[in-house]
Amino acid sequence: QVQLVESGGGLVQPGGSLRLSCAASGFFVSSYAMKWVRQAPGKGLEYVSQITSGGITAYADFVKGRFTISRDKAKNTLYLQMNSLKPEDTAVYYCAKREDIPRGQGTQVTVSS
Numbered sequence: 827q828v829q830l831v832e833s834g835g836g837l838v839q840p841g842g843s844l845r846l847s848c849a850a851s852g853f854f855v856s857s858y859a860m861k862w863v864r865q866a867p868g869k870g871l872e873y874v875s876q877i878t879s880g881g882i883t884a885y886a887d888f889v890k891g892r893f894t895i896s897r898d899k900a901k902n903t904l905y906l907q908m909n910s911l912k913p914e915d916t917a918v919y920y921c922a923k924r925e926d927i928p929r930g931q932g933t934q935v936t937v938s939s
Contacts, residue, residue, distance in 0.1 A: 828852035830921050835933030842911050846933055848904040848921030856899045859924035862906045864917035865932070872917070875906065876924055889915075911937045 834846040846862070848855075861876040875885045875895040883895050894907040904921050916937050920928035 830928075830930045832919060832921055832930050832933040835919060835935045837936045837938065838911055839939050840911060840913060840937055842937070843907070843909045844911065844935060846906040846908065846919055846921075846935070848906075848930075850902050850904065854899075855897050855902055855904050860895075860897065860904050860921060861924045862895060862904075862919060862921050863928060864915075864919045864935075866914075866917040869917075871920075871928070874919070877904070878924075908935070911935075913937045 829851045831849045832846060834844060836844060838844055857879055859876060859878045862874040863871045864874050865871050873886055874889055875893055877883045877895045877897060885893060892910045896905045916935060918932040918934050920930055920932040922928040
């Protein structure tokens with residue numbers, strides 16, 4: 827059974843950092859293109875970043891230079907390192923296979939002073 831469990835969110839001040847984790851079961855994250863998306867209050871899903879099975883990464887313009895996507899094959903986990911956080915990064919963050927709609931519970935990130 828395919829399952830993705832996001833964690834690592836929280837409340838952080840502007841300029842702070844968080845690392846999100848996405849633990850996978852039922853498949854290997856290194857075998858698929860994976861993505862992070864987010865949903866801010868009252869808005870739709872927004873693409874954040876992706877990593878291909880070959881390790882090629884891509885980012886939305888609004889996170890370039892601040893966020894880094896990565897994965898740990900041994901832990902079968904996808905990560906999103908978020909630095910220089912801004913209030914507009916406040917959202918629920920989800921991970922999913924690139925072609926899939928997120929199905930997990932997500933993890934809440936709140937950036938506020």
